[in-house]
Amino acid sequence: MKEEALLKEPFLVVFKRWITSAGGITILLAIVVAIVAAIDAGPFILVNTVVTGGMWALLSLGLSLVFGVMNIPNFAHGEFFLIGSLTAYFTFNPIRLYLKDNPSPFLSAIAPLLGIFLAFFVGALLGVILEKLVFSPLRKRSRDQWVMNSFLLTVGISVVIINNVQLIWGANFRGVPNYWNVDPLNFFGVNLSVDRLAAFLLAVVTLIIFWYFMRRTQTGRAVRAVAQDETGALLVGINLNSILSLTMALSAGLAAMAGASLLFIFPAYPTAGLKPLYVAWYVVILVGLGNVSAAVVGGFIVALLQTLTSFYVGTGWEDVIPTAVIIIMLIFKPSGLFGSEVKGIQEK
C-alpha cells in the first residue's frame, strides 16, 4: 500500500523529502566523508569500509530482526558469531589439512563455502534451541517487563556460552591464515584479498535473498505481520510459535554466517563475539531499534566510522569515537537516525 502511494508521487518530491530527512542527510554525509577520505588517504578506506560493512550489516540485521519481531534486545548476538566461526574452523581446518596431502582444486575452492553454510545451519539450530529452551518458557510465565527481562536472560546465555566454549576448547585462538590461497586482486591500486571480496559478495547475496524472502514470500510476510502486531497476526491464523522460532533461527544463522565468513580476520576465541556484539549494537542504536532495512545502511556507516577512526586517530579508539558520535546523535534524535517503523518498541 505504502509503496503504491509512493509511486504515484513524482520521484523528485519523494527524493527531496528523503534527502532532507535525518537518514538522508546522514547517508549523503557518509558518502561525502567517504569520498573525501578516500581522496585524502587512499582508496583503501572505501574498500575496507565496504568489506567490513557488509558483514556488520548481516550482524545488525539479525539483531534488529529479533528486536523488531520478538522484542528481545539480544546481548548474546555475538555468541552466534562465535559459534559460526567455531563451526567454520572445525569444518574448514580438517579439509585444509587433508588438502595439503591430496591437492584438489575443486575441494579447495568449495571448502570455505561448506564451512560458511554449515555455520549458518548450526547457528540457526542454536537459535531455535534457545527460543524453545529459554525464551518460550519465560514468555509463557510472564510478559511483564519483557524487554528488560529477556535482555537479562540473553546476558546469562552469553556468559554461559562464552565460558562453555572456554571449558570445552580452552582459551586458544583458532583461526585460519586465509580461505582461498590465491594472490590478492588489485582494485584502484589497492590489494584486495579474495577472502575479503568473497565475504563482501556473500553479504550482498545474502542481503538480496533476505530481502526477497521478507518481501515476496508468504512466510516473510508472516514474520513482518508478527513484528507489526502479534495479536493481529494470531487472529489471521499465523502460527506464532513457528514464526518466532524462525526469526530467532534466521537472526542467529546470519550472525553465525558473518562469524564464519570473517574467520580469517577474527579467529575463534571464547570472547571473540564481544567486538561484533558492540558493533551490532552501535548500528542498531544509531539507526533506531527494530528498523531492519536501516540496519543494513547503518552497518556501512559504522564500518566507515571505524575505518576512519583507526586511520586518523589510531587503533584502539574504535570504541571511543563511535560511542561519542552515537551519544551526540542521540541528543538530537533519540529514536535513532531512521526512527522506528515498528510500533510498540518505544512503549515497552
Add this chain to the structure above:
Amino acid sequence: MENNAQAAIPGKTLSNGRFSAILNSVGITPTGLIMIVILLILPFIPPFNEEHILRWLVSAALLAAQAIAFDFTTGYINVVNFGFAAFLGVGAYTSGLLAVNLGLSPWIGIFVGAIPAALIGFLTGLLTLRLRGIFAAVMAWFVGLALLGLTRNLVDLTRGPMGLSTPTLLETSSNRPYFYIVVAMMLITYVVLRKIISSRYGLAFRAIGQNMDAARASGINPTYYRVFNFTVQCLFAGWLGGFYAHYFGILTPQLMLTARTVEVLAIAYIGGRGSLWGGAAVAFPFIFLIEGLRSNLTELPGLHLVIYGLLLVLVMIFYPGGFAAFYQRAAAWVKGLRGK
C-alpha cells in the same frame, strides 16, 4: 542484613523499645542484626581468620555493597546500569591518580573519587533516561565501553594495561582491618539507600518502575526521579571504586570490563530484585562457592561463570523474586507453623 519490606507499613513493625525503633528506621530486622553481628565476629573464628579467606570475605563484602547499589536502580526504577563497572572504575582511577600524582590521602580520595563518577552518571542519565529502559541500559553500556577505551588508551595518564600502582589505605598487610572498613561501607550504602527508598522518593521510584505512564499521569516527573536514582547509584559505585583502588593497590582497565558488571548484576538478581539486601545476602556464600571452585578446579577455568550464567537464567525464568522472595516465603511459612 535482612530488611523488613513492610517497614513502611505501620502495625507490622516490631517496635518494642527504642533500639528496635532505630533499627527499623534504617531497615534492619532482628534477623538482619544477628547476621551482621555474625559477620563482624567472623574474622576471629578459626577457618575464617586465615589471610586468604579474609581476602575472600573482603571481596564478598565489596561485591555485596555493589549489589546493593546496583539493586537500587534495577530493582526500583527498572533500569539496568550496564556500565556499572566503568563508573566504579572512574571512582577508582580518580582516587588512585589523585593519590599517585598529587599525594592526596586515600581516605579523602575515596570520597573525591565518587564525585566524577556521579557527574558522568548524571550526564549519562540526563541523556538516556528520557528514553525507555532498554535505551538507557544500552547507552550506559556504551558509555562504559568508551570509558574503558579511554582508560586503555590514555597510557600517559593511567598507564593503561600496565596497571597503576596505588597506595593502600593502611600500612598493615593484614586483611582484617580492611574487612571492617568494607563492611562499614556496605552498611552505610545499605542504610542510606534504604532511607531514600522508604522516603517518598522510593514510592516514586517504584511507581516509575512498575508503570511509567501511570506514574506520569499521577504527577510524577519520571526523568527527574530516574536521573536522581541513577546519579546516586553512580555516586556509590565511585565511592566503592575508591576502596577497590586502595585495597588491591593496583588498577588495570580490566576492572571496568562488562563482565564485572555482569557479575554484580547476576548477584543482584539471584539475591532478589527490589529488596536491596538480597544481593548482599547471597554475595557471601557465592564468593565462597566460586573461590572454592576456582581454587579446587584449576583445570576448569570459567566453570564458576557458567554457574553464574545458568543461575541467572534459571532465576529470571522460574523464580523472578530471587532469594529475597524465597526468604520471605519461608519466613511466612515458619510463622504459619508457629501459629498452629
